[in-house]
Amino acid sequence: MTDREFTVFLVDDDESVLKAITRLLRARGHRVQSFTSPSEFLSNHDPSIAGCAILDVAMPGLDGLALQQALGASGSCRPVIFLTGRGDIPTTVRAMRAGAVDFLTKPVSDTDLLMAIAQAERRDSEARAAQAGLSSLNTRLALLTPREREVMQHVVAGRLNKQIASVLGTAEKTIKVHRGRVMAKLGVRSVADLVRLAERAGISGEA
Amino acid sequence: MTDREFTVFLVDDDESVLKAITRLLRARGHRVQSFTSPSEFLSNHDPSIAGCAILDVAMPGLDGLALQQALGASGSCRPVIFLTGRGDIPTTVRAMRAGAVDFLTKPVSDTDLLMAIAQAERRDSEARAAQAGLSSLNTRLALLTPREREVMQHVVAGRLNKQIASVLGTAEKTIKVHRGRVMAKLGVRSVADLVRLAERAGISGEA
DNA sequence: TGTCGAGTTGGCCCAAGGGCCAACAGCGGG
DNA sequence: CCCGCTGTTGGCCCTTGGGCCAACTCGACA
Incomplete structure (x- = not known):
C-alpha cells in the first residue's frame, strides 16, 4: 500500500x-x-x-x-x-x-x-x-430554481401541496409541478429519500 | 447560579x-x-x-x-x-x-x-x-407492536403500501392500518416527520 | 424582435393514502 | 369459557399525489 x-x-x-x-x-x-x-x-x-x-x-x-x-x-x-x-x-x-x-x-x-x-x-x-x-449533494441542490427550493423546504417540512400553495399564493397544480421537478432533479423517488437528503444538506424546512 | x-x-x-x-x-x-x-x-x-x-x-x-x-x-x-x-x-x-x-x-x-x-x-x-x-423517543417507539415497527421501517425506506404488503405477504389494506397506527402512536402527522424521527432513533429502513 | 427558461395554470385521469365501520382468527389471562 | 390485544381483511369513499399535454406570461438575451 x-x-x-x-x-x-x-x-x-x-x-x-x-x-x-x-x-x-x-x-x-x-x-x-x-x-x-x-x-x-x-x-x-x-x-x-x-x-x-x-x-x-x-x-x-x-x-x-x-x-x-x-x-x-x-x-x-x-x-x-x-x-x-x-x-x-x-x-x-x-x-x-x-x-x-x-x-x-x-x-x-x-x-x-x-x-x-x-x-x-x-x-x-x-x-x-x-x-x-x-458537495455532490450541493451540486444537485444548485440545479434547483429558487422557487423549487422554496417548495422543497415546505415538502420536507411535511406540508400538503394545498397548504404550500396557499402559503406561496399559487395554485396547487403549480406546486405539484415544482415538486415533481425537485424529485427529478435530485434523483429521489420518495419523500422519505428527499427528507433524508435535506437533513444531510442541513435544510430545516423553515417555519 | x-x-x-x-x-x-x-x-x-x-x-x-x-x-x-x-x-x-x-x-x-x-x-x-x-x-x-x-x-x-x-x-x-x-x-x-x-x-x-x-x-x-x-x-x-x-x-x-x-x-x-x-x-x-x-x-x-x-x-x-x-x-x-x-x-x-x-x-x-x-x-x-x-x-x-x-x-x-x-x-x-x-x-x-x-x-x-x-x-x-x-x-x-x-x-x-x-x-x-x-429516551422519550424510544419510549414512544416501544409502544409499537412488532408488526408496526416492521411496517414503519418500510415506510421510512420510502416504499409504497403496495410494495410493503407484497414483502410482508399481507394485503395493502393491512399495511394502511398499521401505518396509521404508527403515525398515531408516534404523534407525527407527516411521513417527513416520521422519517426524521426514525433517523434520530437510528432506524435504517432495512434492505 | 424572436427565442428561451422559469414560473404559472388548466384539464384529464389514475394511483396512492387514509378515515370509518365491520369482521374474523389466535393467544394469553382472568 | 369469555375478554382483550394483535394482526388481519373487506368495503366504501374522499383526499392527495402526480404523470401527460397544452398554454400563457415575463424577463433576459441574442
Missing part, C-alpha cells in the same frame, strides 16, 4: 529534522512535501490533495497551534499531527481540543510517527468521503 | 487534595462528592445525576484513564476532567482522545479548574438533553 494518493506535509524550521523525517517517510513509501516556514506552507497549500500535516509546535512567526487554526479557518480539514521538542501539557490539551490527530515529542519513534500518520490517513479519507458526498 | 443540579465527583487518593478542592468548589456553590478510591467511586456512581468527574491520573488500582474507560463502558457519558501531579504528554493525548474535557496539572489554578468545570457542565447538559430526547 505504498502508492496511495496521500501526501505528508512536513513543516519544521529545523532542516535536519525535515531531512530525517522525509527520509524515513519516503522509505515507507509516503509522498512528502516539506516546508521550513508556516507561511510558506500556508501559501502553497492545496487542500484538495489528500494528506496530513506534521507541524512543529515552536516555529518562528506562526506557531504550530496558530497554523492549525489557520488551516481550519481556510476551510481545510487536513488532519494535523504535532511534533515538538519542548511540549507542555496545556499546549497538548489545546492542540488535541482543536482536533489534532496526535501530539508527539522529539525524538519521535518511527512506529509512533507511522501510526499517527496511518490514523491521519483514515481521518482524511473519511473526511474526504463525507465532503465528496456533501 | 450556585444552585443548579450539578455535582462535581472528586476522585483522588490524596485526602489533602480532596479537602482543598472540595473547599474551593463548595465556596463557589458547587455540590461536591469526593472519593478516595476509583472503585469506591465506580460502585457508588449514579450516572443519572448531572455532574462531572475530576479524576487524579495516578491512583492505586484503577488509574484515571482506566476509570474514564470504565465510566464510558458503563454507558455513562459523564464529562471527565483530569488532575495530575506528574502528567506526561502521551497520557494527556490519550485522555483527550478518550474525550476528557481538560487535563490539568497540580497545583491547579482556581480559574483553570473552574473554567474546566464550567465547560464540563455545558457538555453534560448538552449530552443530557440529547439523551432525554432519545
Whole structure:
C-alpha cells in the first residue's frame, strides 16, 4: 500500500529534522512535501490533495497551534499531527481540543510517527468521503430554481401541496409541478429519500 | 447560579487534595462528592445525576484513564476532567482522545479548574438533553407492536403500501392500518416527520 | 424582435393514502 | 369459557399525489 494518493506535509524550521523525517517517510513509501516556514506552507497549500500535516509546535512567526487554526479557518480539514521538542501539557490539551490527530515529542519513534500518520490517513479519507458526498449533494441542490427550493423546504417540512400553495399564493397544480421537478432533479423517488437528503444538506424546512 | 443540579465527583487518593478542592468548589456553590478510591467511586456512581468527574491520573488500582474507560463502558457519558501531579504528554493525548474535557496539572489554578468545570457542565447538559430526547423517543417507539415497527421501517425506506404488503405477504389494506397506527402512536402527522424521527432513533429502513 | 427558461395554470385521469365501520382468527389471562 | 390485544381483511369513499399535454406570461438575451 505504498502508492496511495496521500501526501505528508512536513513543516519544521529545523532542516535536519525535515531531512530525517522525509527520509524515513519516503522509505515507507509516503509522498512528502516539506516546508521550513508556516507561511510558506500556508501559501502553497492545496487542500484538495489528500494528506496530513506534521507541524512543529515552536516555529518562528506562526506557531504550530496558530497554523492549525489557520488551516481550519481556510476551510481545510487536513488532519494535523504535532511534533515538538519542548511540549507542555496545556499546549497538548489545546492542540488535541482543536482536533489534532496526535501530539508527539522529539525524538519521535518511527512506529509512533507511522501510526499517527496511518490514523491521519483514515481521518482524511473519511473526511474526504463525507465532503465528496456533501458537495455532490450541493451540486444537485444548485440545479434547483429558487422557487423549487422554496417548495422543497415546505415538502420536507411535511406540508400538503394545498397548504404550500396557499402559503406561496399559487395554485396547487403549480406546486405539484415544482415538486415533481425537485424529485427529478435530485434523483429521489420518495419523500422519505428527499427528507433524508435535506437533513444531510442541513435544510430545516423553515417555519 | 450556585444552585443548579450539578455535582462535581472528586476522585483522588490524596485526602489533602480532596479537602482543598472540595473547599474551593463548595465556596463557589458547587455540590461536591469526593472519593478516595476509583472503585469506591465506580460502585457508588449514579450516572443519572448531572455532574462531572475530576479524576487524579495516578491512583492505586484503577488509574484515571482506566476509570474514564470504565465510566464510558458503563454507558455513562459523564464529562471527565483530569488532575495530575506528574502528567506526561502521551497520557494527556490519550485522555483527550478518550474525550476528557481538560487535563490539568497540580497545583491547579482556581480559574483553570473552574473554567474546566464550567465547560464540563455545558457538555453534560448538552449530552443530557440529547439523551432525554432519545429516551422519550424510544419510549414512544416501544409502544409499537412488532408488526408496526416492521411496517414503519418500510415506510421510512420510502416504499409504497403496495410494495410493503407484497414483502410482508399481507394485503395493502393491512399495511394502511398499521401505518396509521404508527403515525398515531408516534404523534407525527407527516411521513417527513416520521422519517426524521426514525433517523434520530437510528432506524435504517432495512434492505 | 424572436427565442428561451422559469414560473404559472388548466384539464384529464389514475394511483396512492387514509378515515370509518365491520369482521374474523389466535393467544394469553382472568 | 369469555375478554382483550394483535394482526388481519373487506368495503366504501374522499383526499392527495402526480404523470401527460397544452398554454400563457415575463424577463433576459441574442
